[in-house]
Amino acid sequence: MTTGCLTILIALITVLGVFVSWLWYRHWHDGNVNSERKEKASALIRKQAREAADDTARALDKSGTTDADTLTGVIWQHSETPVITYDASRREFTATAARSAQYDEALLFPGGGPVQLTRCFVHTYTHRPGQAWTFRVSERDDDVCRPSTQIGGRVRLALTRISSMYAEDLTRAGVQEALDPTGRRSFDVKDVVREGDRMTLSVLVSSSEKAVDQCYRFTRPVAGDDGQGSATAVPVASC
Structure with missing residues (x-):
């Protein structure tokens, strides 16, 4: 055993x-x-x-x-x-x-x-x-790009919200409320202009970290079949 x-x-x-x-x-x-x-x-x-x-x-x-x-x-x-x-x-x-x-x-x-x-x-x-x-x-280092990544995300959010707005709400105050309802100042709507059947919006988009800002020009048709329209965005040197 x-x-x-x-x-x-x-x-x-x-x-x-x-x-x-x-x-x-x-x-x-x-x-x-x-x-x-x-x-x-x-x-x-x-x-x-x-x-x-x-x-x-x-x-x-x-x-x-x-x-x-x-x-x-x-x-x-x-x-x-x-x-x-x-x-x-x-x-x-x-x-x-x-x-x-x-x-x-x-x-x-x-x-x-x-x-x-x-x-x-x-x-x-x-x-x-x-x-x-x-x-x-x-x-x-990764932290250098965090403000840029955050701004990119906020621009995508702004595109969604601006695209879903009705044409009559596309005023400076209306867009400001839609983009920044809590008043955190992530978005600062500088101007909203109608040119024919197109709206052009100048918006300063800010990050939370390091206070990085980037101006963007959003455009969208005044209204589609349902009073809304698909928006586009491009950065610009200044608002």
């Missing part, structure tokens, strides 16, 4: 050792796999950011204009960057936005699957007299 129990005990210890070794190997293997997938996702995000900046610089060259609002619109069209600022003294635009990509995380136990990876970028576009537009792409 003693010999049999000892044999069983040794066998159990051996099996447990093999199992622990296998768990350690899987942990090591999955960690390496996830690191490689994360790095590939990061490289893809950086590549996309640089390609977008290159395309934007080319579009700025082709625009043939010096109007800040028009150039801001060109940058928005090619990058959809929520926050775009202009420094007239340096003839320089700065666009801040986060970019994301997904990769599948490998895990031994349930809980793995798609993981969203986000990186923060600041794009700088500079123009010198007689020269082509140049650009720089800088990767920053």
Whole structure:
């Protein structure tokens, strides 16, 4: 009996050792796999950011204009960057936005699957007299992009609310109430103008963090079949 129990005990210890070794190997293997997938996702995000900046610089060259609002619109069209600022003294635009990509995380136990990876970028576009537009792409800490991400979310919210408003309510006071009913000053409606069958609204959109502001121009038809209409938005240099 003693010999049999000892044999069983040794066998159990051996099996447990093999199992622990296998768990350690899987942990090591999955960690390496996830690191490689994360790095590939990061490289893809950086590549996309640089390609977008290159395309934007080319579009700025082709625009043939010096109007800040028009150039801001060109940058928005090619990058959809929520926050775009202009420094007239340096003839320089700065666009801040986060970019994301997904990769599948490998895990031994349930809980793995798609993981969203986000990186923060600041794009700088500079123009010198007689020269082509140049650009720089800088990767920053995530907190640099939080105000931009927040403003982007608030612009989407504003689009939904402005699109659902009835034409008769599209006044400065009416839009202000619709966008900022609690008075938090996330939105400041500067102007509402009717031009034919189209309404144009100038709105200063603000973030909660670091007090970042961005002017946006919203447009929508005066009224659709139900008295409402689909709105669009584009950032501008100033309200």
